Amino acid sequence: MRLLLAHVRMVEATLDDLSPAGVHAARNALLELTMGVLTRKTDGAEPLFAPALAQAAQDLANMHLADPELSPVMLARELNVSVRTLQRAFAATSESVTAYIRRQRLEQARHALITPHGRPSISELAAHLQFADSSHFIRTFKEFYGQTPAQYARSHGRTATP
Structure with missing residues (x-):
C-alpha cells in the first residue's frame, strides 16, 4: 500500500x-x-x-x-x-534500449527500400535514420538482414540508388 x-x-x-x-x-x-x-x-x-x-x-x-x-x-x-x-x-x-532503436530504424529503412514511389537513396536513408554514414548503415543493414540495402531493394523488385 x-x-x-x-x-x-x-x-x-x-x-x-x-x-x-x-x-x-x-x-x-x-x-x-x-x-x-x-x-x-x-x-x-x-x-x-x-x-x-x-x-x-x-x-x-x-x-x-x-x-x-x-x-x-x-x-x-x-x-x-x-x-x-x-x-x-x-x-x-x-533486447536493450539501443538495440530496439536500431532494429526499428532498420525496419523503417527496409520498408522505405521497397516503397514503389519516392524512395530515398541509401545515403538519404542513412542520414534520415541517424546512422553515422552510409557505410555504417550498409554494414548494419547487412548484419541484420543478410543483404546490403541495394541487394535487398533489388531482390524485392526495386533498384537502389547509392
Whole structure:
C-alpha cells in the first residue's frame, strides 16, 4: 500500500511534466499497483512496472526514429525515469534500449527500400535514420538482414540508388 501511495504522490507531483507516453506508463503502473494491493500480490521492488515502462518507451522511440536526439537518455528523460530503470525495464524484453532503436530504424529503412514511389537513396536513408554514414548503415543493414540495402531493394523488385 505504501508503494501505491508513493506512486500516486509521485505522479501527482510530476503530472504536468510528463509526456503523453509518460502519462500512459504512469497510468499502467498505477493500475498494476492497485491490482497488487487488491489481490495482495505485490512485488515490493517494481510490481509489473517494467512491461508498461518498456512499452511506453518503445512507443515514444517509434515516434522519434528520425530524431538525432533519440537515445536511452532522451527516452528516460521524457518518461521521468532514470536510464538504469529504463534499462531494467528492457531487460525483460531480451533486447536493450539501443538495440530496439536500431532494429526499428532498420525496419523503417527496409520498408522505405521497397516503397514503389519516392524512395530515398541509401545515403538519404542513412542520414534520415541517424546512422553515422552510409557505410555504417550498409554494414548494419547487412548484419541484420543478410543483404546490403541495394541487394535487398533489388531482390524485392526495386533498384537502389547509392
